[in-house]
Amino acid sequence: MKKKVALHNLGCKVNAYEVEAMQQLLEKAGYEIVPFTEGADIYLINTCTVTNIADRKSRQMLHKAKKMNPDAIVVAAGCYAQADTEKLKEDNAVDLILGNNQKTQIVEVLEEYEKEHSKQVQVIEINHTKEYEELSIEQTAEHVRAYIKVQDGCNQFCTYCIIPFARGRVRSRKIADVLREVETLASKGYKEVVLTGIHLSSYGVDFPKEERESLLSLIQAVSKVAGIQRIRLGSLEPRIITEEFLEGIVATGKVCPHFHLSLQSGCNKTLKNMNRRYSAQEYAEKCDLIRRYYPAPALTTDVIVGFPMETEEDFEESYEFVKNIHFYETHIFKYSRRHGTKAAAMDGQLTEAVKAQRSEKFLALHDIRAKEYEEAMIGKTIELLLEEEIEEDGKNWYVGHSREYVRAVIKKTDAHQVNDLVEAKVTGFLTDHLLRAE
Numbered sequence: 001m002k003k004k005v006a007l008h009n010l011g012c013k014v015n016a017y018e019v020e021a022m023q024q025l026l027e028k029a030g031y032e033i034v035p036f037t038e039g040a041d042i043y044l045i046n047t048c049t050v051t052n053i054a055d056r057k058s059r060q061m062l063h064k065a066k067k068m069n070p071d072a073i074v075v076a077a078g079c080y081a082q083a084d085t086e087k088l089k090e091d092n093a094v095d096l097i098l099g100n101n102q103k104t105q106i107v108e109v110l111e112e113y114e115k116e117h118s119k120q121v122q123v124i125e126i127n128h129t130k131e132y133e134e135l136s137i138e139q140t141a142e143h144v145r146a147y148i149k150v151q152d153g154c155n156q157f158c159t160y161c162i163i164p165f166a167r168g169r170v171r172s173r174k175i176a177d178v179l180r181e182v183e184t185l186a187s188k189g190y191k192e193v194v195l196t197g198i199h200l201s202s203y204g205v206d207f208p209k210e211e212r213e214s215l216l217s218l219i220q221a222v223s224k225v226a227g228i229q230r231i232r233l234g235s236l237e238p239r240i241i242t243e244e245f246l247e248g249i250v251a252t253g254k255v256c257p258h259f260h261l262s263l264q265s266g267c268n269k270t271l272k273n274m275n276r277r278y279s280a281q282e283y284a285e286k287c288d289l290i291r292r293y294y295p296a297p298a299l300t301t302d303v304i305v306g307f308p309m310e311t312e313e314d315f316e317e318s319y320e321f322v323k324n325i326h327f328y329e330t331h332i333f334k335y336s337r338r339h340g341t342k343a344a345a346m347d348g349q350l351t352e353a354v355k356a357q358r359s360e361k362f363l364a365l366h367d368i369r370a371k372e373y374e375e376a377m378i379g380k381t382i383e384l385l386l387e388e389e390i391e392e393d394g395k396n397w398y399v400g401h402s403r404e405y406v407r408a409v410i411k412k413t414d415a416h417q418v419n420d421l422v423e424a425k426v427t428g429f430l431t432d433h434l435l436r437a438e
Helices: 013-028 052-068 079-083 085-089 103-116 163-167 175-187 215-223 243-252 268-274 280-293 312-325 352-375
Strands: 004-009 032-034 042-047 073-078 096-098 120-122 145-152 192-197 230-233 258-260 298-305 329-334 381-392 395-401 407-411 421-431 434-437
Touching (some): 013 032, 013 042, 013 103, 013 145, 073 103, 085 096, 096 103, 103 120, 175 215, 215 230, 230 258, 243 280, 268 312, 312 352, 329 352
Parallel strands (some): 004 042, 096 120, 145 192, 192 230, 258 298
Antiparallel strands (some): 381 421
16 A cells, blocks of 8 residues: 655745655655645645744644644654754654755655654754755646755844754755756756745855856856746845846846845845845845846845834835835735844834834835836737636636746637747736736
8 A cells, every 4th residue: 555645835935846856755655645634644744934933833734734644644844843853852743853954865764764663853963064955856836837946055144034043054056966957847848947045146155166156157057958948046135146147147048037136124224233245225236237137127025024123214214215126026024033043132122013014014015016017018028938727707818927927818729838938918907917918
C-alpha cells in the first residue's frame, strides 16, 4: 500500500518552491500525494516564522493535522521548525522536525521514523553552514510560470526581521544547477521563469572572487535557454539597480518591465531605525534609473506602517514619498512585533489603532495608483501569456498577465490555447483590475 502524504505551505514563494520540490522527492520514492484533508498517513507542513502570527498559524496547522488523523506522522518543516525547535520538541502533535537546509532529507527521515517510531529532529545550526541546499523541480502547480529558487539566507539583519536567524547566511546556487532546472522546465513547455530567493540581490556574494558570478550573469545565462521567453525577478534591493545591471538585463530582451523594489519606509529616520541600507533619496534615484531604461515599467513595493517611534510627521513623510514615486502596487504591512528582533525591544511601540489608521490611508493610495497605471495601458498593445480560461458576463475568456504583470483577458477562440503568448490591444476593463484586450 502506498503511504498517502498531504502537504501544506505557509509563507513565501521560496517556501512554496521547497514544498513542490519535497513533493516531487516523495512522489519519486513511491508516496501518493493527497489533498490536505482527513485520511492522509503523513502530513507535512512547511512552516513560516516571519511574524508572531505566522508562528501561530504554523502551530495551528500542525495541530489541525494531528486532529484529522491522530495516527498520522506530522512533519514540521522549514522556518518555524528552525527558529523554535525547542518548543516543537515539547509539542505532542509533532512527530518529525525538519529544519532549513534539511529538506532534501525528507524521504530518509520518514524512513528512519518508520523504523524507530520516536520523535525525529533534523535541525542544523543554520548560521554555521555555507552550503546551498540543492532542491529542484521538474514541474509546478502554476502551469505556465515557474518559480525557481536560486538563493537562500540573508546577511542584512533589518531590525524587524527574524529571517536571518531562521534561514542563515547568504548561500547562492551554482549557475550550472539553475540552468539544468530551467532547461528541464523549458523542455516541458514553460516559457516564463521567476528567479526568487530570500535576498535575491545578494546572489553570488558568497562565491569565491575568481568565479565572479552575480545576479546579472545568472540572468544572462538563463536568458540563453531555448524556449524561455520571459524572465521575472523576485524582490530586489535598491543597491542592485545600477547602469550596468539595467543595460545587461535590457540587452537580454527577456526581463519583464516589472520590478519589486523593497522600500519599507519613505522616511530616512525610520529607514535608519530599521537598519535599511539606503536613504529615501537614493531609492527614488533607482526608480528614476529604471524608468530611463524601461518606458512605463510596473514598479511595486512593500511598506511597513507603525514601526516603533514612527511619529505622525514620519508617517506623512513616508506617505508623501510613496505618493510621488507612483508605484503600480504598494503592499502595506502593519508593523508586527517579532520576538527575538531588535525592533521588538525598541521604545515607542505604537497601538494597533494607529497602525490600522495609517494602513488604511496607504491602502486608499494603492487603489488609486493601481487604477491609474491600468488605465494608462488602454490603447496600448500588450503581450499576454495565457494562463487559464474563465467565464465572465456569460462569455468565455482566456486570462493572463502582461509583461508588466497586469491581468488581462482576450475572448476565447480556437486560434489560441493556454500557455500561448499573444499580442493584443487593450480596449478597457472587463472588471476591476482586469483589463480587456482584442
